[in-house]
Amino acid sequence: MNRWHVLKRLLPLMVGLMLILSACGREDLSTLNPQGPVAQSQYDLMKLSIGIMALVVIVVFAICIYVLIRFRRRKGDNTIPKQVEGNHTLEIIWTSVPLILLLILGVPTIQQVFNLSKDYSQDPDAIQVKVTAHQYWWEFEYPDYGITTAQDLIVPTGKKIYFQLHTADVKHSFWIPAIGGKMDTNAGITNKMYLEFDKEGVFRGKCAELCGPSHAYMDFKAKAVSEESFNNWIAAMHEPAQVAADAEIATLFTNACLSCHAIGESTADSARTGPDLTGIGGRVTVGSILYNDEAPVADNLVEWITDPQKIKAGANMPSAGDMGLTPEQVQGIADYLADYKLNY
């Protein structure tokens, strides 16, 4: 009787837990709301393990609460309980039951480990992307198309995306929670993994490995688009760079910014020490955390260019003051970049 009573108390708790687990968090961020097959397979494993573990926890809690209620020492009770040495049957049961539970979890674990490590580097249908992590920003190169972009990863839906992960400095970790698990970028080593995007949309990506003072702000966006618009994007990236209408700003931009950044294909790869700026006006964020749907792009750009250290301490970009730029010049560059959008 007592035991059922306890279970009754626990049930609502577990139901609540299940509800929380079943549909929780932002669609573009939560691992509990998988938006692609990789994340889905990992979510299935999570559900399986949570189920098994919830069972274990319930059993232990039930025994625990039962024991505590049933065997408390009453006042004035001085009897000595029977000194039980042990019980082989019981001990065999609680050795073998966990083994069976682990087998149930272990088999799909091994299957998925091998599934998720499949190599699609030679697959003509897969899109190859070389990811380079830098202290506080992400660079994405598409070797098959000869283009490089930063911060916004653009991918077509329904295809395998095969990533080669590098770092330019310290260890980072590449993670798009809603799409699939993470993989580290190690110095001197290339890691590989694939992801797949089912639905169009923008998904939040994060750096998951401590990489310095602005580790928390090293976000990026994965933007999944239809295959058609992906092809448009590729074409747009190949178009000649759009230069500022104002000649003075154009020169200033070339001198002040293009020594580190690149636009279009105008800059040699060796000069790309900062993020590629092609089409920056159309990106989801500036500096990965200033959202362009919350403030006008130009304002975000002004804020960023004026003092990048304020937003990302430890970033390599000098402030406008260091570069000797006047607020008008900053505004001019920001306006030009805000208008630089790609049509796709």
Added chain:
Amino acid sequence: MDWLTTVDHKKIGILYLIAGFLFFIIGGLEALVIRYQLMVPMNDVVSGQLFNELITMHGTTMIFLAAMPMLFALMNAVIPLQIGARDVAFPFLNSLGFWTFFFGGVLLNLSWFANAVPDAGWTSYVPLASTTYSDGHGVDYYVIGLQIAGIGTLLGGINFMATIINMRAPGLTFMRLPMFTWTIFITSVLIVFAFPVLTVGLVALMFDRLFHANFFESANGGNTVLWEHIFWVFGHPEVYILILPAFGIISEVVSTFSRKRLFGYSSMVFATMLIAFLGFMVWAHHMFTTGLGPVANGLFSIATMLIAVPTGVKIFNWLFTLWGGSIKFNTSSMFAIGFVPTFVMGGVTGVMLASAPADYQYHDTYFVVAHFHYVIVGGLIFGIFSGLHYWWPKMFGRKLNEVLGQITFWTFFIGFHMTFLIQHFLGLLGMPRRVVSYLPGQGFDNMNLISTIGAFLMGIGTIAFIINVFVTWSKPRNAEADAWGDGRSLEWTIPSPPPEYNFKQLPLVRSYDAWWKEKMDGNKAMTPAEPVGPIHMPSPSILPFIMSVGLFIAGFGFMYNKLIVAGAGLLITFACMAIRSLFDDHGFHIEPEDQEKEVHV
């Protein structure tokens, strides 16, 4: 002065306790600043740099300078008493172990005043911890401070291994050892095998940083993943070094306060050994996302899951020790009973993490933070609180105040679950760990607020404990020898606190739970195994203190590249070693007539 020169294990235990608790408070304050910063999104109480320094120091302090020393405190206070010994095998080394730990810890924490605090996380992953990305002396404090403190831990491990093997009372066979002694024995073995690995890693990192070696510089042929392997080959057993003693404490407390012998004693012993063995085999589960490939990930997944089996055996043995018992509730037993379900929750998330493909999602998120705090706080710290309340009368001759104890338990217990339960969900919703802040509107806001409130509740629990210590201090020493009336092992047969020589006559052990057996047979004391006679005692010595100061000075010398200072420091240490070797000290004897004077700690 008495305290600087003591080689008595009971006093060294108290020194460990004071120093460890001091560092526990420092680490706790660091934690509270961290939680205060994360209370609301885009908070700017601390900068990103300071935040990284805080998390690094919090982790390092709590693991190396708080948790381990508090365990050493209990080991020192209890183990010789439990096995019927008059001291540890090497009293001089015991003192040296304490002082090196203490000065290593002081050196590490002086970094706050030198304005060069380690900032690469407690795991100190390279290249972030290399001079290229952490210039300044921050990480130097970490590598040198931990090396000095590590000497102390290693000495302790060797010492307790030798003590437990050699100094057991007549009749106390291995399979009659109290469970706490067993776990400390296995922990000592783990320390002896795991800490040298850490030392090797730290030395290699130190050479990289101070002398531009290239162990971990991938551009010059080094390998950054090598550091991860070295660190976790040490780091995973370290988890068991921490948790096994807690298992031992829980076994003692649960069995005493339910008046029952430990259920399935022999399976407990073998489960402990198995956990220790497997603990060495699974380090790479910290590296599932490092890119070791499917074969390694698969093997380490399964090996890790297997640890759940012996751990489960232990959990059910505890529950069935309580089953049919006569359970007395007080602060000590409540911490022990609270430990069981809490640790199970930490354990099951461990199995979840062991499933590599799922770990690709959990890794480096708040889910992991929640998991290991369940294990280390919900397991180890609950265990330490339980053990402290349990053995306090034996250590100090006074029982801790029960009312304040209950306040400690409930605030700490509720605060703990409030802080960390919710962090599982934060992780699943996509919050990475070690982030100084987070953008609003990602679904993290409320949970972080709750977590922070919980952390402050734990702080209140700790303050209640400190008040309890001072209140108890002012009371007379009136604890009985068998303070709880239900003691089972040898420490409860001698006065509280014990005389300097512990046992006037070494006891004869006739069964498992020796003291319980005598009580059940109607005896009022243990049968002595030897006649009353003069007791040989080691002399106190200031040398361990001076040796540690020498290493402390040498550490600074190396760090700031003043080799003369470094040499002078090492000279002090080596000179002390020479003195120790060249001048024989045979100790002294306490004659039977003096034994009546009851020399207390």
